[in-house]
Amino acid sequence: MLLKLKSTPEVPIEAPTICTDRFKARKKDEIKKFPIHHGNRECSIDDFFEVTGEYQEEIKIEGDLSKVKLIGAGMKEGKIIIEGNVGMHVGVDMKGGEIVVEGNATDWVAPRMSGGLLTVKGNAGHMVGSAFRGEKTGMTGGEIIVHGNAGNETGGRMRGGMIAIGGDAGDFSGVDMHLGTIIILGKTGIRQGAGMERGTIICMNQVEPLPTFTFACSYQPLFMRNYLLRLKELGMKIDEKKINEVYERWSGDSIKLNRGELLFINNKSLEKE
Numbered sequence: 001m002l003l004k005l006k007s008t009p010e011v012p013i014e015a016p017t018i019c020t021d022r023f024k025a026r027k028k029d030e031i032k033k034f035p036i037h038h039g040n041r042e043c044s045i046d047d048f049f050e051v052t053g054e055y056q057e058e059i060k061i062e063g064d065l066s067k068v069k070l071i072g073a074g075m076k077e078g079k080i081i082i083e084g085n086v087g088m089h090v091g092v093d094m095k096g097g098e099i100v101v102e103g104n105a106t107d108w109v110a111p112r113m114s115g116g117l118l119t120v121k122g123n124a125g126h127m128v129g130s131a132f133r134g135e136k137t138g139m140t141g142g143e144i145i146v147h148g149n150a151g152n153e154t155g156g157r158m159r160g161g162m163i164a165i166g167g168d169a170g171d172f173s174g175v176d177m178h179l180g181t182i183i184i185l186g187k188t189g190i191r192q193g194a195g196m197e198r199g200t201i202i203c204m205n206q207v208e209p210l211p212t213f214t215f216a217c218s219y220q221p222l223f224m225r226n227y228l229l230r231l232k233e234l235g236m237k238i239d240e241k242k243i244n245e246v247y248e249r250w251s252g253d254s255i256k257l258n259r260g261e262l263l264f265i266n267n268k269s270l271e272k273e
Contacts, residue, residue, distance in 0.1 A: 005063025020078030113139040123148035130156030196260035203264040213252030
């Protein structure tokens with residue numbers, strides 16, 4: 001099924017009904033009348049989208065959706081392909097299936113995600129996989145793959161799953177992290193893992209650990225091969241040399257349980273060699 005945006009809205013559209021689970025076993029004419037909200041006004045999908053074809057486990061959406069929020073909310077199965085940019089909260093509460101964003105995504109990609117795969121081919125905004133303000137839990141499972149850059153607070157309060165950033169990431173990645181894995185292939189900002197209790201943050205470039213982190217060792221982690229081969233399988237560009245590099249391991253954050261780990265490539269050691 002194809003949804004084509006008729007025109008870019010002046011104010012954001014909230015469209016949680018654009019979801020494979022809701023389209024399942026529904027005919028096109030019924031889907032066209034599904035409610036969405038344009039500002040404080042309730043509309044229907046066909047007020048803003050041209051709908052063609054019948055639903056068969058895949059939704060393709062064309063147009064600049066940077067002002068369209070909540071696409072794929074609560075998704076459990078099927079596939080959504082967004083051929084352009086997308087707005088906030090794409091994949092919120094996602095439990096399964098796959099979402100592919102061919103362009104950029106704004107803030108809060110897949111908050112409260114517990115399963116499935118969400119790929120952003122371009123850049124993502126702040127709070128990728130993070131908890132909403134005032135909530136204690138971010139994503140708990142699934143995989144988020146961002147091929148470009150990401151903003152601040154990637155994986156904030158996450159409790160499971162994996163987030164991979166192919167480019168650079170902003171400040172406070174893994175803030176208040178409980179479980180899960182964050183992999184950053186590019187450069188990072190400051191205060192990685194601040195307040196983390198458990199979990200793993202892997203950075204492919206040198207970082208400056210917080211004073212509340214303690215150096216543990218320098219080594220070649222065997223599990224790194226599995227992670228990087230998985231990312232390569234998902235279409236990310238991986239430098240094969242990174243698999244056998246020397247990583248520094250730091251434990252933290254000591255203001256919490258001190259059971260999280262921050263790994264980054266030991267560039268200084270490599271220079272000595």
